[in-house]
Amino acid sequence: MIKFIVVDLDDTLIGMDLRVSSRNKKAIRRALKKGIQVTIATGRTFQTAEPFVQKLGIRLPVICYNGALVRNTHKVHIEKMLPEYFVPELVAFAKRNHVQIAFYVSHHSVIFFNRPLDAFAKEYLDNIEQVSEITLVNFSSFSLPRTPIKAMMISTDKKTRVLARKARAKWGDKMYITITRPNLLEFLNPEINKGTAVAYLAKQIKVPLSQTMAIGDGMNDIPMLQKVRYSVAVKNAPAIVEKEARYVVSSWEKDGVAEAIEWAMRHNARK
Incomplete structure (x- = not known):
């Protein structure tokens, strides 16, 4: 049954x-x-x-x-929130690899995207995600108002696979790292x-x-x-x-x- x-x-x-x-x-x-x-x-x-x-x-x-x-x-x-101490590490990883990053916070209708939005982020927001508020910030000088529940990086399908390998090599099982769409790499609580x-x-x-x-x-x-x-x-x-x-x-x-x-x-x- x-x-x-x-x-x-x-x-x-x-x-x-x-x-x-x-x-x-x-x-x-x-x-x-x-x-x-x-x-x-x-x-x-x-x-x-x-x-x-x-x-x-x-x-x-x-x-x-x-x-x-x-x-x-x-x-x-x-x-289960993403441990907050990973935020600066993820921001630095995204910057180093020239990829768009976003954090989902609040309960949970707000997304913070790093400024400026690139073509991949715009396509994602236009065609996939529908939230009540999107805030553009500079993560190098901005602190999230709440602990995020997930981080997400958006790129090409090929680059996302490469980033996934790099991220798993760097953090292992300290975070749950998964590809949710061919061009979306997500980081969440490891539990x-x-x-x-x-x-x-x-x-x-x-x-x-x-x-x-x-x-x-x-x-x-x-x-x-x-x-x-x-x-x-x-x-x-x-x-x-x-x-x-x-x-x-x-x-x-x-x-x-x-x-x-x-x-x-x-x-x-x-x-």
Whole structure:
């Protein structure tokens, strides 16, 4: 039996148009009606994930910031900040490697970007992130008003892979370092990832991980794919992600999430 399903958002459930397809909506709503618990696991802020959750009728807490924040409208279950002493080190690393850096702070609708915005940051803000406030600062002379929950660097796909190798060589497991999109490198509290957050929620709702399904496409989804019995990658995932999945379904454009959930419901019906 599959009693709990966790779905990644970008490039798994939605694409660049930020729309959930009709088939995916129907599959999620049908699963909820059948008593399967469903939630979203994303690298996004709660504010940008919440509209999707509301439209789909999901009531469980949402996994945000790759597991650094687990919350719903009324309650924060997990909130793990990036250790503040890494901020100057990350700023120096970004400057040395000529890459745009941003910090997410507050609760958590404010992003601080280093001035000036480059083309990669502008594209990201125009097409991906939607927050209530973006502040441009000079990190060499500016102090963040609160401890950040994550840092992010934006570049080309190739440079992001190079930066990831350099960052892991420098900091190792002192931070959770992950590529969330091909051109986005993120730095978070070392105690979290999507896998730890999925395990936490599964325990809260009293569903074993052996009865849990996770669906994703990215490197940051690997921890949750490794954690559950029913691990699913959409076809647009990189080969390294597919290798971590027990099942591979169609790409997000072809409603791979619905395909996986419909299979889960048929699987349950046979039990």
